[in-house]
Structures are given as C-alpha cells and as structure tokens.
Amino acid sequence: MSTSMAPVALSIRDVRKNFGATEIIRGVTLDIAQGERHCIIGPNGAGKTTCFNLISGRFPITSGEIHLNGERIDQLPPHKINRMGLSRSFQITSIFHRLTVFENLRCALLWSRGYKYSFWHPLGTQKALNAEAERLLEDLNLHDRHNTEAGLLSYAEQRALEIGMTIAGGATVILLDEPTAGMSNTETDYAMALIRRVTEGKTLVMVEHDMKVVFDLADVITVLVYGQVIASGPPAEVRSSRAVQEAYLGALEE
Amino acid sequence: MRMRELIFALVVIVLALLLPWVFYDWAHNRHSGFMVSMLSQMGMMIILAVSYNMLLGQAGLFSLCHATFFGMGGYTTVHLLNAVGKEGVPIPMEVIPLLAGLAGLATAIVFGAMATKQRATAFAMITLGIGELMATAALMFHHFFGGEGGVSTDRMVDRSLFGLSYASGIQVYYLILVWTVIAIGLMYYLTMTPLGRMANATRDNFERAQFMGYDPRMVRFLQFSLAGFFAGIGGGLYAITYEIVTFDSLAGALSANALLMAYIGGTGVFGGPILGAILITVLQSGVSLLSNSWLVYVGVLFISMVMFAPAGLAGMIKAHGPVRRAGRMHALIVPYLRLVLPGLALVLGFVGVVELLSFYTIGAAQGKKLVLFGSPIDVKSAIPWVISFGSLIVGIVWMKFESAHFHRVWENLTVDLRPRR
Numbered sequence: 001m002s003t004s005m006a007p008v009a010l011s012i013r014d015v016r017k018n019f020g021a022t023e024i025i026r027g028v029t030l031d032i033a034q035g036e037r038h039c040i041i042g043p044n045g046a047g048k049t050t051c052f053n054l055i056s057g058r059f060p061i062t063s064g065e066i067h068l069n070g071e072r073i074d075q076l077p078p079h080k081i082n083r084m085g086l087s088r089s090f091q092i093t094s095i096f097h098r099l100t101v102f103e104n105l106r107c108a109l110l111w112s113r114g115y116k117y118s119f120w121h122p123l124g125t126q127k128a129l130n131a132e133a134e135r136l137l138e139d140l141n142l143h144d145r146h147n148t149e150a151g152l153l154s155y156a157e158q159r160a161l162e163i164g165m166t167i168a169g170g171a172t173v174i175l176l177d178e179p180t181a182g183m184s185n186t187e188t189d190y191a192m193a194l195i196r197r198v199t200e201g202k203t204l205v206m207v208e209h210d211m212k213v214v215f216d217l218a219d220v221i222t223v224l225v226y227g228q229v230i231a232s233g234p235p236a237e238v239r240s241s242r243a244v245q246e247a248y249l250g251a252l253e254e
Numbered sequence: 255m256r257m258r259e260l261i262f263a264l265v266v267i268v269l270a271l272l273l274p275w276v277f278y279d280w281a282h283n284r285h286s287g288f289m290v291s292m293l294s295q296m297g298m299m300i301i302l303a304v305s306y307n308m309l310l311g312q313a314g315l316f317s318l319c320h321a322t323f324f325g326m327g328g329y330t331t332v333h334l335l336n337a338v339g340k341e342g343v344p345i346p347m348e349v350i351p352l353l354a355g356l357a358g359l360a361t362a363i364v365f366g367a368m369a370t371k372q373r374a375t376a377f378a379m380i381t382l383g384i385g386e387l388m389a390t391a392a393l394m395f396h397h398f399f400g401g402e403g404g405v406s407t408d409r410m411v412d413r414s415l416f417g418l419s420y421a422s423g424i425q426v427y428y429l430i431l432v433w434t435v436i437a438i439g440l441m442y443y444l445t446m447t448p449l450g451r452m453a454n455a456t457r458d459n460f461e462r463a464q465f466m467g468y469d470p471r472m473v474r475f476l477q478f479s480l481a482g483f484f485a486g487i488g489g490g491l492y493a494i495t496y497e498i499v500t501f502d503s504l505a506g507a508l509s510a511n512a513l514l515m516a517y518i519g520g521t522g523v524f525g526g527p528i529l530g531a532i533l534i535t536v537l538q539s540g541v542s543l544l545s546n547s548w549l550v551y552v553g554v555l556f557i558s559m560v561m562f563a564p565a566g567l568a569g570m571i572k573a574h575g576p577v578r579r580a581g582r583m584h585a586l587i588v589p590y591l592r593l594v595l596p597g598l599a600l601v602l603g604f605v606g607v608v609e610l611l612s613f614y615t616i617g618a619a620q621g622k623k624l625v626l627f628g629s630p631i632d633v634k635s636a637i638p639w640v641i642s643f644g645s646l647i648v649g650i651v652w653m654k655f656e657s658a659h660f661h662r663v664w665e666n667l668t669v670d671l672r673p674r675r
C-alpha cells in the first residue's frame with residue numbers, strides 16, 4: 001500500500017459491475033493518493049477499461065461507492081464528474097474527427113475556462129483561450145498540424161491529441177487508458193515524456209501493458225486479474241509478489 | 255470571418271438589393287411580380303434551410319419537424335397582424351418577424367426538451383411524431399389554426415417604424431431581405447461561438463463531449479431551440495408575404511423541403527443550404543410554370559445528389575479549392591466539357607420520358623397537349639418515345655464512360671494535394 005500521507009484523491013470502495021448475469025468487476029477497493037502515479041496492469045479482459053468506465057461515469061456501477069476528493073461521484077453523469085476535476089482518455093481514440101486539431105483542443109478547454117454553453121462569445125477573439133490552445137498544440141508537438149482535420153492525423157498523432165484533450169481541462173485526476181498502445185519505441189518514449197510533463201503535480205492513473213513504462217513511471221502498481229485486485233503497492237513489492245508472479249508477471253516476462 | 259467571405263456576402267446582398275430593378279418593367283412602370291415574389295420566397299426558404307442546417311449539418315441532428323417552428327411563426331404572425339390591424343395593438347410591422355421567431359423558439363423549447371434527449375434514429379422518429387402531431391393539431395384546433403382554410407390577415411396595418419404601408423410586394427421584399435440578412439448573419443455568428451463549436455463536436459463524437467464537462471443533450475437542446483427561433487422568423491415573413499397561413503406551412507412536406515434544400519446545397523458548408531434554397535426556389539417558381547412534373551425533377555435531383563454528390567453543391571465547389579490554389583483549374587476544362595454532351599443527352603432523355611408519361615396520363619385527363627418548339631407532339635406515336643428513351647440510354651452509358659474518365663483525371667490532378675497522413 002502507498003506509504004505517502006497525501007490525502008486520497010480517488011477512493012474506490014468495493015465496486016462491482018455486472019454486464020447481464022456476468023460479474024465483470026468483482027469487488028474492487030483502491031485508494032489513490034493525490035499526486036500519485038498509479039499504474040493498473042492486468043491481462044486482457046481483466047476489467048481495466050471497465051474500471052475507468054465506472055470511475056468516469058460512463059457506466060453505472062452495480063454496487064459500491066466511488067469518491068473523488070471526498071465527494072461521492074458514482075451516481076453522477078460523466079460531465080458532472082469531469083467538472084469536479086476528473087478527466088479520462090480512451091483506449092480507442094475518441095476525438096472530433098471533422099474538427100481541426102486546434103478546434104479539438106479548444107473544445108477541450110472550453111468548459112473549464114467558464115464558457116459553458118455560451119452562444120455570444122465569438123471564439124476568434126478569446127485571446128487567452130486561443131493562446132492556451134496554441135500552447136497545448138506546442139506541448140503536444142502538433143503545431144504544424146494546427147488546421148488539419150483530426151481524422152486525417154497519423155495514429156501516433158491522434159494518440160497525442162487524445163492525451164492533450166484529456167489534460168486540457170486542467171483536471172487534477174487524470175485517467176489514461178493505454179496511451180502508448182500500438183506505438184513504436186521512439187513514439188512511446190516521446191509520449192511518456194509528454195505524459196510526465198503534462199501531468200506534473202496531478203494524480204495520474206494509467207492502464208498500461210508495457211512493463212518497462214510501468215516500472216519506470218509508477219509510484220504504485222495495482223494488478224487487476226479477472227475483475228479483482230490481486231496486488232497493489234510500490235513496484236518492488238508488486239514485482240516480488242508471488243501471487244502476481246504466478247497470475248501475471250511471470251507469464252508476461254517469459 | 256475572413257475578408258474574402260465578407261466581400262462575397264456583401265456582393266450577394268447588393269445583388270439581392272438590385273435584382274428587382276434588373277427586371278423592372280420600365281414600359282409599365284412596375285416591378286416584375288414574378289421576380290419579386292420569387293425573390294421573396296427565396297429569402298424565407300434560405301432562412302428555413304440554413305436554420306435546418308444548424309441541426310443536420312452543424313449538430314448532426316436529423317430532424318423531420320422543422321416546419322413546425324416555421325409554421326408556428328407564421329400563425330403567430332397572422333394573429334399579431336390581426337391584433338394590430340383590428341384592435342390597434344401598437345406593434346410595428348418591422349418587429350413582427352422577431353416575435354414570430356420567439357414563437358418558433360417557444361415551440362422548439364417545448365419539443366426540443368422531448369426530442370433532444372434521444373439520439374440518432376429515436377430522435378428522428380420523435381421529430382417525425384412531433385411534425386405529425388402539429389399537423390393534426392392544426393386541423394383540430396380551429397381557434398388558433400383556422401382548420402383547413404387556415405387563418406388570413408391583411409398586412410396593411412399602417413404601423414411601421416419607417417412609415418411604410420407594405421401595400422406593394424417590393425416593400426415586403428425589402429423587409430424580407432433585411433430580416434434574411436439579420437437571420438443569416440446571426441446564424442453565422444453562432445457557428446463561431448462555444449455552443450456552435452460544441453454542436454459540431456457532439457455531431458462528430460457525442461460521447462467524448464461528456465468527458466469534457468459538456469452535457470451533449472444540453473448542447474443539442476440549445477441548438478435545436480435556436481434553430482426553431484430562426485425558422486420562426488422565416489414563418490413570420492411567409493405570413494406577411496402571403497397574408498394567409500394554412501396547415502401547409504407546418505406540415506411534413508415543408509419539413510422535407512427544408513431537408514432537401516439543405517442537403518442539395520451541401521450540409522458541410524455554411525452557405526450550402528443558401529445555394530440549395532435558391533436552386534429549389536427557382537425550380538419551384540420557374541419549372542413549375544413549364545411542367546406539371548417539377549417535383550419529380552426535384553426528387554430525382556435529390557436522389558442523384560445523395561448517390562453521387564453527398565457533399566452537395568457547396569461541397570463540390572469546395573472540393574475544387576485545392577485544385578484552384580494549385581493553379582490547375584485549366585486541366586479540368588476539357589474533362590468538364592466532355593461531360594456536357596452526355597449530360598445533355600441524359601437530361602433531355604429523362605425530361606422527355608417524364609413529360610411524355612405526364613402528358614400521356616394526367617395531361618390527357620386535363621386535355622393538355624405537349625408542344626415543343628411550337629409544334630404539337632403526338633404522345634401516342636412511337637417516335638418521341640423512341641427518341642426520349644434512346645437519348646436517355648445513350649446518355650447513361652456515355653455518362654458512365656465520361657465520368658470514369660473525369661474521375662481518373664481528377665484523381666491524378668489531386669493525388670499530391672491531399673493532406674498528408
């Protein structure tokens with residue numbers, strides 16, 4: 001378990017989720033401290049993405065409780081959870097295909113900058129907002145793609161945009177679902193440097209299959225197998241855990 | 255707005271101001287009634303089509319009840335005009351379209367709250383239901399809708415901010431023009447606001463918007479309501495022009511027309527539906543004088559656009575942008591010219607077949623005769639049928655061949671102009 005004394009950002013209490021008759025998440029309990037870099041690993045179909053879907057409000061939970069900075073969120077719709085400071089990315093890239101890269105990022109900024117459903121601000125003259133979108137574009141190394149339709153980007157560029165849209169709103173808790181999946185080694189290195197940079201000082205929960213990335217980044221690793229947490233703790237502890245060796249890591253490292 | 259677009263818009267407005275004078279009948283010192291009424295009709299249809307595209311093109315909402323808001327604006331206007339004229343309620347004529355818009359807005363708020371909770375097919379079905387419901391209501395509630403006869407009024411209420419009587423069509427036309435410019439201007443402005451942009455975003459990816467703090471249902475609801483506001487303005491202008499509003503102004507056929515105009519013009523470009531509205535109005539006013547079958551032509555045009563040019567007229571024009579910027583338009587001249595003859599054969603053959611059929615059936619019943627270039631044509635003899643069908647078939651085959659050629663030329667010309675991946 002995490003030894004840090006930082007307050008808990010995200011608290012998951014005995015959460016269960018059924019799809020039809022099958023229980024996919026079978027009683028997950030986790031505390032994630034503020035500022036922690038928390039990686040969730042586990043075999044395909046373990047329920048990692050489903051956990052993200054439950055935390056972010058995409059699916060209702062079957063039972064249990066989820067708290068964000070002490071406030072209960074498991075009954076709230078996604079947009080309300082997002083407004084409380086939690087943002088997520090998607091394993092399958094989820095962007096606005098027909099909008100330009102710049103527009104995608106600007107859209108991701110709008111709510112947190114207080115524009116809400118305004119139909120009176122002309123976007124073109126919102127200097128601070130536009131400057132911020134430009135800065136994000138630079139951060140993501142996408143500045144030369146400013147006016148490109150997002151649907152026309154390369155895969156790696158779309159993944160970068162996906163991360164950018166997730167962090168744009170200034171959420172304090174960031175969930176990233178396999179941000180580097182399908183990337184080459186160089187692309188992965190670049191993406192990880194980017195993720196470190198843009199999530200500085202924030203709580204990061206990341207699902208990741210690449211063990212090198214995980215052990216490099218994580219303060220805490222949680223191993224999810226078949227809808228249950230079989231281990232959770234600092235990397236060294238998890239690496240040496242017998243249960244993990246048997247259930248998961250051993251199989252992967254061979 | 256970029257400078258070029260602004261200039262283009264200004265040119266169009268000046269053109270709209272001058273057009274009635276181009277067709278002025280100097281011999282009799284009067285305006286061409288045909289032109290003025292066609293241009294007036296164009297104005298309200300442009301508002302209808304562009305406001306419809308706030309849903310279809312900008313928000314990805316396939317609505318089938320847009321005429322409801324147009325019609326409610328219209329009915330409200332006739333009642334307002336009657337109140338002004340008969341009871342002396344002090345509302346100037348120039349302001350009435352705004353009130354019609356508010357009636358459209360109120361209606362859209364009520365129905366939007368129901369419809370925009372649903373997505374895709376369910377949304378389309380609910381709007382279809384709303385359209386039918388309102389059409390039925392229009393026939394049932396005589397006090398407000400006047401039953402089958404509708405409600406009529408007299409627009410010469412003698413209350414104007416500028417001392418105008420609106421006795422002549424040209425004064426009404428300029429009122430329509432002013433309101434069309436205002437409405438289109440506002441709708442354009444909306445596309446540049448956070449709501450407008452989020453409408454695009456929820457169109458592209460309903461789900462993602464939720465994880466950025468936006469409730470996509472609220473985005474759609476607001477967009478739907480505002481679209482209803484503008485449609486209401488269009489309906490108000492309709493009522494002022496025709497001085498009667500019947501159930502047609504909110505029935506399904508007009509909703510379908512809004513869809514047709516927006517789609518044919520092109521839903522992906524702001525100005526697309528304007529093009530569509532102009533084209534359909536010209537067809538409606540012009541071709542309907544010449545032929546019983548003008549609706550057939552509109553229908554076939556619509557089907558062809560869906561099949562061969564889903565981006566619409568504006569989309570086709572836009573696709574030439576990169577070619578023009580690369581200075582390669584000249585390479586398209588010959589390929590385009592090569593499409594003219596097969597195109598003519600196709601169109602003439604098709605028109606021939608449709609008209610022969612029409613005169614063979616309805617025409618015969620009405621005792622009309624088909625006359626071409628001053629000589630009557632016997633629709634019972636074989637020759638015109640053979641020529642028409644022959645021309646149609648030759649046109650189709652030839653067009654297939656030529657369009658394949660055109661396609662090859664186009665591909666070669668644009669292969670290096672496409673955005674890199």
Ligand SMILES: Nc1ncnc2c1ncn2[C@@H]1O[C@H](COP(=O)(O)OP(=O)(O)OP(=O)(O)O)[C@@H](O)[C@H]1O
Nearest residue numbers: 019020024042043044045046047048049050051091
């Ligand atoms: N909406 C759904 N309806 C029914 N079953 C679902 C749904 N979403 C996920 N599942 C099932 O839940 C299980 C866990 O899926 P999930 O996507 O959470 O796994 P994962 O750990 O993210 O796997 P991967 O590493 O492949 O991404 C799978 O068996 C999947 O088929």
Ligand SMILES: [Mg+2]
Nearest residue numbers: 048049050091
């Ligand atoms: Mg997954």
